[in-house]
Amino acid sequence: MHPVDPASRVDPANPVRPATSAGSVQTSAGVAARTLADPDTPFAVVDVHKVRRNVERLAARAERLGVTLRPHVKTAKSLDVAALLREGDRPCPVTVSTLAEAEAFADGGYTDITYAVGIDPHKLPRVVALLRRGVTLRVLLDSEEQAESVAEASRRAGLPVPAQIEIDCDGHRGGLRPDAPGLPAIGRILHEAGCLDGVLTHAGESYFAFTAEEQRLAARNERDSAVTAAERLRAAGLRVSTVSVGSTPTAHAAEDLTGVTELRAGNYVFFDLVMAGLGVCDVDDLALSVVVTVIGHRPEYGWILTDGGWMAMSRDRGTAAQAQDQGYGLVADLDGRLVPGLVMTAASQEHGTLTARDGTQLPDLPIGTRLRVLPNHACATAAQHHGYHVVDGTRPAPGAPVVEAFWSRVSGW
Secondary structure: OOOOOHHHOOEOOEOOOOOOOOOOEEOOOOOEEOEOOOOOOOEEEEEHHHHHHHHHHHHHHHHHHOOEEEEEOOOOOOHHHHHOOOEOOEOOOEEEOOHHHHHHHHHOOOOEEEEEEEOOHHHHHHHHHHHHOOOEEEEEEOOHHHHHHHHHHHHHHOOOOOEEEEEOOOOOOOOEOOOOOOHHHHHHHHHHOOOEEEEEEOOHHHHHOOOHHHHHHHHHHHHHHHHHHHHHHHHOOOOOOEEEEOOHHHHHHOOOOOOOOEEEEOHHHOOOHHHHHHOOOOHHHOOEEEEEEEEEEEOOOOEEEEOOOHHHHOOOOHHHHOOOOOOOEEEEOOOOOEEEEEEEEEEOOOOEEEEEOOOOOOOOOOOOOEEEEEOOOHHHHHOOOOEEEEEOOOOOOOOOOEOOEEEEOOOOO
């Protein structure tokens, strides 16, 4: 795990830490970066203005819907980004995808955490250790075997391990269908051990809902599935406190969350080309990019080569199934303005290939030119980097955007 440098930790009241007296920010590699022209490429960049705008948009929606927003920190994996989600100095409830995230966020003062991946019984001692620290850490499960493991861990620890039952609303991955015969039995095991917290579902198939109406239907189905499961447990005499739903597409499409207590989403802090392709956001909302450098030309093939391959961008080709395939990412100049028709269409480990789309003339980009590539999948691209060089797109600067902070990421499991 890469710990967060306290010197680069964001202050919620002043979301971008000012540059040092020397006018530079120390990165994870110890490089003094004044602008995006300074660090060695490739590296990840976050536009803090766009993050704030994305965060405020969903927070306002959750408030209108009358539910608690529990952001999923798996996308940014950053305490600094999470600080922008707070209301004042109070840490918000969060969702995590790894226990490494749970531990890092607990160290950062977060005490209301949901671990939204099916629990491996071998990891329960780490869960108990966090509970002993005063952290409310909920685990997720969908089988009697897992429920028995949680109940036994609770008995041995002398304190309940809060657990939610995963509900499968669309066949995307794990969970029980809302009408599954075994649902009450699992609930009963948890209830008798004092562990039953509620139900949780995730509309994973909403990432393939290509119209606004399809996204609204996915959100409705997600809600109905979770509420139906909760009502079945209550009808069996079991107390259900939490009814949790969420994905970035459905969170932005939901119109009525009656019966739901909380809304989860993660990708929305950065957004990406998949979300733009679904119409959930605009390309201008994408807050994450990767700076690369032109290192070669193959005019006979119509290629421009960069030093940013799949190790910088990931292998994710999520837009390939959409109406507009964006390759490995759209290309912008260092100020974030899209270069018309230029797309990253191929990647090897450390090489990216840029080509012109639909007969567009290949731009003249000399060796040494720096570019920013907008990713297909923000979660996967962010995972290739130790942290983010932070800029504010509303503050133009001569030459190259100013690096105002470096925000570290959590890694590991």
